[in-house]
Amino acid sequence: MKPQSPNVVPTDVYLSFVSSLFGNRKTLFTGMIVQILTYVAVYSKSGAHFYIYLSAVFVIVCGYRIYWFQRFDAADKEAMSREDIARWERRYLYGGVSTTTLLGIGSGFAVLVLQDFFAEIACVAVTLASMVSVVGRNYGSPKAVNLQTISASLPISLGFLLLRDPYMVLLSFTLIPFVLTTRSMANGVREFLYKNVIASREISLIADRFDTALNNMTHGLFMLDGNNRILVVNRKACELLHLTNQDQLKDCELDVVLRYGVRNAFIDGSLPSLIQRQLAQLVDGSLSRTLIQFNEDLFLEFSANRRPDGLVVLIFEDVTSRIRAERKILHMVRFDPLTGLPNREYFVDLVKENLAARRLPGTIAIMVIDVDDFKHVNDTKGHISGDRMLVKIAARLKEQAGGTALVARLMGDQFVLFFPNDDNAPDLDTRIRSLHGAIAGNYEVDGNTFRISVSGGYVTIESQEFRPEEWQIKADLALFETKSRFKGGCSAFEEEMDARYIERQKLKDDLREAIENGGLHAAYQPMFKPDGSRIECCEALSRWVHPEKGSVPPTVFVQIAEEMGIVSGITKFMLDQACKDCATWPEPISVSVNLSVQDLRSNDVVAMVMDALKTSGLAPSRLHLEVTESCLMDELATVRAILTELRAKGITIAIDDFGTGFSSLSYLDSLPIDIVKIDRSFVRNITEDARRLKLLRGTVNLSRELGLQIVVEGVETQDQLTLINKYQCADFVQGYVFSTPVPTERIIAMVESLAKKQVVRRRKKVA
Known part of the structure; x- marks a missing residue:
């Protein structure tokens, strides 16, 4: 890394070299004073006025150099161009070379002209000393080193040569190595400093970049x-x-x-x-x-x-x-977004943590509660109100549980509570039932008041026997027992519940097999004219005879089928069988088939009905389809569209068990209905309770005003039939007073028997 010339080195380095020329000026001025005093001494010794003149010129040069040194100090270094720097170098050279030239002339004059020993020694010594200082002061400028060493040594060499003394000639040649050495030393110093300047600059640049990077890190x-x-x-x-x-x-x-x-x-x-x-x-x-x-x-x-x-x-x-x-993701994973309660998985983790931290074993309890008829809230007020209801129930649960129980949400309208029973209190069952009772009551949601009841099931176990995979099964079994027997209650798990559950699961499997393999059969309960003279229609009733348990009541296996979602399989079987059997009966006897809630959730039921009619060859007018009020409450618009389509195909539509649901009368005018089947609860006690009879008559009159036919169900006694006929409360009567459900063969026999009775009556009238 050798700086060959100022044009090669970077401008900032060039400036630093030139600046070094104008530095350390105390030694410079000290040297000039010594030089002037030396020439004055030579004059005093030799009397040569030439040195007085040189001293005067020294003073002028010194003034020149002081002037430009001060100007350089005041100059704006950062604004200097390379040409400006070169101009300052030349100004320095003018003064420096002038000084060394004066020294060389003075020395040469002493050697050649005066030939005075003192003058020669004094002048040459000062000149050579100044040449040595050139290395330390002028290394930054090759021109300064070269010009000053030559201008100082050349007059001395000429003086030695012109004396023509061989020794003096030899001495003149010895100045050449001195000059070269001085020049080499200056170049070496300059090269060394150049390397350090470049290295320092690179280090400074690296340090600056490192500092910039360090202080702009994102870490x-x-x-x-x-x-x-x-x-x-x-x-x-x-x-x-x-x-x-x-x-x-x-x-x-x-x-x-x-x-x-x-x-x-x-x-x-x-x-x-x-x-x-x-x-x-x-x-x-x-x-x-x-x-x-x-x-x-x-x-x-x-x-x-x-x-x-x-x-x-x-x-x-x-x-x-x-x-x-x-944390937010973890909260979303662990907690229910609606109620803010722990979800099922986190609930299990919390229970495990509690039991792991438990010091002494004891009895704990887990309870599952279910909001009764919560679907009614969603259907009547919308899901938003339903969600707000769940939030209020969750808040009451947390409030009532306090520090005695941990509350979580399982799913939908089901909640679960863990009772750690840390104090091993013996009244754990009492505390559970008390909390359960506090949850039921009135809830205000969106300006509406709802009377809410909840069904509960719980299991008490020893803390060391807790099994995550078992607790919900047992609590669910207890809850199922509650909902099966008395909604709004609370039941503790008992071992026999497990056996009943297993038996019910077995019954489900058997029912599925029976539906798939034709294990069901149909029975028919006739609907008579009120005077019993003729059968108008027969209601098809599904029957299942279990190979081990015998006859299973429809209320049991139909409910199971609905839970399993396979009730449409029963409906299809009954439609096919009823249409096939009715086609063998004398006209115009009709057959009536019940449709479930699940049947009316899609248009598939229309295709199912039409396939049954087509396969059996039965006229659509001889098929009645019965729907309950619970069907009408579930997705009313869909149900209305399906019933309208079926009625348009000539099929008769009837409401079954009328009067047992919500807002019964509102459906009579808004749905495509032909027949109203009044529930047996209207007929019960009409012979003893006049108010019940009035209620029956009012319902019948209202229905007839709307052009609907009336079927009264559940007529079991002759007295009931007499009152119904007296007040003309029925177009058709269905009940044990006329017939129990019978096989299809009995229908034909009953029709034939009634026909014979009619012939006998007519003959008696004729006679």
Whole structure:
């Protein structure tokens, strides 16, 4: 790295070299004073006025150089161009070369003209001394070194040569190595300094870039020495730790910095010792990475790198957003978004944690509760109101549970509670039933008041016997028992419930097999004219004879089929069988088939009905389809569209069990209905209770005003039939007073028997 010429070196380096020419001016002026005094002394010794003249010129040159030195000091170095720098170099050369030229002339004159020993020694000594100083002062300019050494030594060499003394001639040649050595020394100094200037500049550039990179990192950084003192700290570290005076942190102990943070209320007061332990583990190499919580609003993740020289580099970043996102995700995973209660999975985890921390064994309990008829709230007020209802129920559950139970949401309108019974109180059952009773009651939602009841089932077990996979089965069995027997109650699990559950599951499997393999059969209950003279229609009733249990009541197996979602299989069988059997009966006897709620949830039932009619060849007018009021409440618009389509095909539509549902009368005018089948509850006690009879008559009159035919169900006694006929309350009568459900063969026999009776009556009238 050798600077061949000023044109090669960078401008800033060139400027530094030229600036060195104008530096250290005290030695320069001292030398000039010595030079002037020397020439004055030579004049005094030799009496040669020539040296007085040289001294005067020295003074003029000295003034010149002082002037330009002051001008250089005042110049704007940063604004200088390369040409400006070269101009200043030339100004320096004018003064410097003039000085050495005067020294050389003075020395040459003493050697050649005066030939005075003192004059020769004094002048040559001062000149050679000045040439030596050229190395230390003028290394920055090759021109200055070359011109000054030549201008100083050339007159002396000429003086020696012109004396024609062989020794003097030899002495003149010895100046050549001196000049070359001086020049070489100056070049060496300049080259050395040039390398250092370039290296220093590169180091400064690297340091600046490193500082820029360090202070623009997205991570905080500490470099610590072996004594845990801060050697390097970047700006991000100060920002993250809310520290000021970045430069003052150097050589401070990290513990002191953290305590400073505590004093400034940055770190929560309970955490510094924990933080210091975590950082100490990072520094000593026990940990390579750790997450440190400084307060609720700041989480920093640290990583450490221990170097062989004992230095430790700590890098950390703000992961608060990530931690918050993870917590939010974890909360979403663990908690129900609607009620804010723990979900099923987290509930199990909490129970396990409680039992693991339990010191002594004891009796615990888990209860599952279900909101009764909650679907009615959704259907009548909408799902938004239903959700708000669940929120209020959850809030009351938490309030009533207090610290005695843990509440969670299972699904839908089901909740679960865990009673840890930490005090092993013997009245655990009483506490459970008391809490269950407190949940029921009135709830205000969107300006509406709802009377809510809940069914509950619970299981009590020893804490050490808790099995996550078993608790819900047993609690669900107890809940199922409650809902089967008395809604709104609360039942404890008993072992026989398990047996009944297994038996019911077996019954489900058998029912599915019976439906798939034709194990069902149909019975028919006739609907008579009120005088019993003729059968108008027969209601098809499904029957199932179990190979082991015998006859299973329809109320049992139809409910099971609805739970399993296979009731449409029963409907299809009954449609096919009823249409096939009716086709064998004398006209115009019709057959009536019941449709379930599940049948009316899609248009598939229309195709099913038409297939049955087509296969049997039965006229659509001879098929009646019965729907209950519960069917009408579920998706009324869909049900209306399906019934309208069926009625348009000539099929008769009837409402079954009329009067047992909600808002019964509102459906009579809005749905495509032909027949109203009044429920047996209207007929019961009409012979003893006049109000019941009036209610029956009012319902019948209203229905007839709407052009509907009336079927009265459940007529069992002759007295009931007499009253119905007296007040003309029925178009058709169905009940045990005329016939129980019978096989299809009996229908034909009954029709034939009634026909014979009619012939006999007519003959008697004729006679």
